[in-house]
Amino acid sequence: xxxxxxxxxxxxxxxxxxxxxxxxxxxxxxxxxxxxxxxxxxxxxxxxxxxxxxxxxxxxxxxxxxxxxxxxxxxxxxxxxxxxxxxxxxxxxxxxxxxxxxxxxxxxxxxxxxxxxxxxxxxxxxxxxxxxxxxxxxxxxxxxxxxxxxxxxxxxxxxxxxxxxxxxxxxxxxxxxxxxxxxxxxxxxxxxxxxxxxxxxxxxxxxxxxxxxxxxxxxxxxxxxxxxxxxxxxxxxxxxxxxxxxxxxxxxxxxxxxxxxxxxxxxxxxxxxxxxxxxxxxxxxxxxxxxxxxxxxxxxxxxxxxxxxxxxxxxxxxxxxxxx
Amino acid sequence: xxxxxxxxxxxxxxxxxxxxxxxxxxxxxxxxxxxxxxxxxxxxxxxxxxxxxxxxxxxxxxxxxxxxxxxxxxxxxxxxxxxxxxxxxxxxxxxxxxxxxxxxxxxxxxxxxxxxxxxxxxxxxxxxxxxxxxxxxxxxxxxxxxxxxxxxxxxxxxxxxxxxxxxxxxxxxxxxxxxxxxxxxxxxxxxxxxxxxxxxxxxxxxxxxxxxxxxxxxxxxxxxxxxxxxxxxxxxxxxxxxxxxxxxxxxxxxxxxxxxxxxxxxxxxxxxxxxxxxxxxxxxxxxxxxxxxxxxxxxxxxxxxxxxxxxxxxxxxxxxxxxxxxxxxxxxxxxxxxxxxxxxxxxxxxxxxxxxxxxxxxxxxxxxxx
Numbered sequence: 001x002x003x004x005x006x007x008x009x010x011x012x013x014x015x016x017x018x019x020x021x022x023x024x025x026x027x028x029x030x031x032x033x034x035x036x037x038x039x040x041x042x043x044x045x046x047x048x049x050x051x052x053x054x055x056x057x058x059x060x061x062x063x064x065x066x067x068x069x070x071x072x073x074x075x076x077x078x079x080x081x082x083x084x085x086x087x088x089x090x091x092x093x094x095x096x097x098x099x100x101x102x103x104x105x106x107x108x109x110x111x112x113x114x115x116x117x118x119x120x121x122x123x124x125x126x127x128x129x130x131x132x133x134x135x136x137x138x139x140x141x142x143x144x145x146x147x148x149x150x151x152x153x154x155x156x157x158x159x160x161x162x163x164x165x166x167x168x169x170x171x172x173x174x175x176x177x178x179x180x181x182x183x184x185x186x187x188x189x190x191x192x193x194x195x196x197x198x199x200x201x202x203x204x205x206x207x208x209x210x211x212x213x214x215x216x217x218x219x220x221x222x223x224x225x226x227x228x229x230x231x232x233x234x235x236x237x238x239x240x241x242x243x244x245x246x247x248x249x250x251x252x253x254x255x256x257x258x259x260x261x262x263x264x265x266x267x268x269x270x271x272x273x274x275x276x277x278x279x280x281x282x283x284x285x286x287x288x289x290x291x292x293x294x295x296x297x298x299x300x301x302x303x304x305x306x307x308x309x310x311x312x313x314x315x316x317x318x319x320x321x322x323x324x
Numbered sequence: 325x326x327x328x329x330x331x332x333x334x335x336x337x338x339x340x341x342x343x344x345x346x347x348x349x350x351x352x353x354x355x356x357x358x359x360x361x362x363x364x365x366x367x368x369x370x371x372x373x374x375x376x377x378x379x380x381x382x383x384x385x386x387x388x389x390x391x392x393x394x395x396x397x398x399x400x401x402x403x404x405x406x407x408x409x410x411x412x413x414x415x416x417x418x419x420x421x422x423x424x425x426x427x428x429x430x431x432x433x434x435x436x437x438x439x440x441x442x443x444x445x446x447x448x449x450x451x452x453x454x455x456x457x458x459x460x461x462x463x464x465x466x467x468x469x470x471x472x473x474x475x476x477x478x479x480x481x482x483x484x485x486x487x488x489x490x491x492x493x494x495x496x497x498x499x500x501x502x503x504x505x506x507x508x509x510x511x512x513x514x515x516x517x518x519x520x521x522x523x524x525x526x527x528x529x530x531x532x533x534x535x536x537x538x539x540x541x542x543x544x545x546x547x548x549x550x551x552x553x554x555x556x557x558x559x560x561x562x563x564x565x566x567x568x569x570x571x572x573x574x575x576x577x578x579x580x581x582x583x584x585x586x587x588x589x590x591x592x593x594x595x596x597x598x599x600x601x602x603x604x605x606x607x608x609x610x611x612x613x614x615x616x617x618x619x620x621x622x623x624x625x626x627x628x629x630x631x632x633x634x635x636x637x638x639x640x641x642x643x644x645x646x647x648x649x650x651x652x653x654x655x656x657x658x659x660x661x662x663x664x665x666x667x668x669x670x671x672x673x674x675x676x677x678x679x680x681x682x683x684x685x686x687x688x689x690x691x692x693x694x
Contacts, residue, residue: 291446291451293522
């Protein structure tokens with residue numbers, strides 16, 4: 001660290017250490033989440049899940065990842081090659097970049113930007129572009145369906161998501177994630193903004209394409225949706241991005257509503273991770289309990305219920321702030 | 325007839341035969357207008373095994389195992405229909421105890437079929453978990469039936485003139501325990517599935533079959549009863565020991581997916597009632613008729629026998645010309661008629677609804693292709 005700091009300056013050293021940390025976190029987190037999902041689903045479904053490789057199947061995911069790396073990368077004949085090759089990269093890069101501004105604790109943040117929350121929301125929207133690229137370039141009707149659904153769905157949930165986040169920002173008066181967490185020193189925002197929290201979780205589930213809003217990849221309808229034609233590591237990148245996205249939306253929810261690193265006794269980042277994984281468990285719980293909504297139902301629900309509710313929430317928040 | 329969608333801003337989507345939700349090897353060509361269906365055409369025959377033709381080349385005994393493979397989910401009803409038809413042809417009367425055993429095993433098999441449908445259907449709608457709960461329940465019945473029939477799926481249990489194996493105390497005890505267990509599970513199923521808002525929105529008002537349509541297409545089984553017509557072969561043309569038991573025919577009102585769902589769940593409860601009564605009243609006596617000829621060579625004639633399977637009315641039509649082999653066996657299968665109406669109802673629905681409607685009919689593809 002000291003040597004790096006002397007050659008690159010503190011900021012540069014922080015960047016490099018942070019990047020290494022993020023890549024490590026992303027891979028370990030994805031491995032853990034996939035194992036967690038399998039275990040959570042298994043125990044909800046009266047079965048033990050993976051048990052053979054490692055303690056309770058703990059390193060099963062590593063075995064699966066190795067298998068995926070060894071697989072042939074199949075490129076179908078008529079695909080739009082440049083776009084087809086680029087899509088898995090485009091889906092993964094923005095996901096990595098959002099980690100720049102997530103405050104794991106008061107000090108554990110790579111770059112505390114004053115537009116932190118905007119950056120996260122902007123980058124997470126990029127994943128839709130990747131899905132569109134993947135679906136369109138695959139030259140497969142099911143993939144195109146997945147892509148179209150993803151775009152339509154994106155417009156539907158992105159607006160309530162932004163407006164909901166807006167109401168928190170109104171309360172804090174800053175886009176900086178550390179400021180938002182610091183403002184929750186006395187009480188968590190979930191206590192004063194319960195509706196916003198519910199709206200956010202619904203939109204976040206849609207954002208990460210998880211059941212009940214997993215329309216772009218609806219297995220029983222579209223086979224595998226936008227990534228039908230992807231195999232091997234290209235498929236793995238989509239998979240990795242999905243799980244990392246889950247981490248990010250949960251991390252943002254933790255920052256906005258659950259008081260970030262605040263908590264007694266344990267160090268800040270431990271509290272942060274506990275809250276994030278609790279939210280991830282909630283999202284997994286949805287997946288293994290609910291059926292999938294229909295495409296038009298989701299759009300109707302978003303436009304007719306979520307958007308008015310989120311605007312109402314914003315107005316009430318603004319009114320309160322003005323009056324008191 | 326679907327030809328090409330190029331000129332008309334529509335395109336063809338090929339659903340199946342390899343698709344997660346076509347339950348085997350059904351293929352449906354969908355002419356799509358965006359995500360909406362403009363026209364649909366089923367392509368069948370991918371699971372064709374020529375059962376009817378096989379019948380013409382085998383003697384009556386040899387064809388019996390085929391019956392477990394036409395509709396593999398409710399194999400015993402097919403056993404039953406075929407055995408009753410042959411018994412009619414050769415004039416054999418089945419002893420009472422055997423009839424009871426047939427009814428009990430048949431109803432257990434009906435419950436397994438409906439349970440599997442329940443789980444698989446919710447999987448079509450995107451909920452994976454109920455599937456494993458249903459399989460857990462179903463496993464208990466499979467174990468019970470395994471004890472006496474020796475197989476777990478493609479049963480070949482009934483014989484001309486009765487059944488080969490008697491029920492023992494363990495089976496009867498296990499049966500009662502299972503019914504108790506199944507009833508305790510309804511609460512969870514109803515709370516988590518029937519009352520689920522997403523499920524209700526996916527199921528209510530979707531895939532409506534009107535009474536007229538049903539009668540026009542010859543729909544039978546839960547799909548017909550969901551539309552409000554209380555027609556059940558077990559009541560309308562009573563056979564075996566069914567007239568001796570009290571049970572209701574559950575019906576729906578609107579004929580949508582939700583009604584068909586409710587009808588099936590109710591039917592499982594009615595099957596439990598039938599099994600309970602049969603176990604209570606189980607008479608003693610032989611399980612096999614005397615004087616069943618070893619070599620079946622019926623006189624020339626024709627016979628028809630219908631039974632109620634989990635999917636609807638199954639009819640066996642046998643033409644004998646006095647040979648040891650039947651001249652012709654025609655199987656009237658419920659899924660074939662149900663499929664025709666289903667395709668009709670796809671029109672102007674979304675792809676997601678196609679999967680939902682397809683699942684709600686509970687098609688078994690080998691049965692359609694036979």
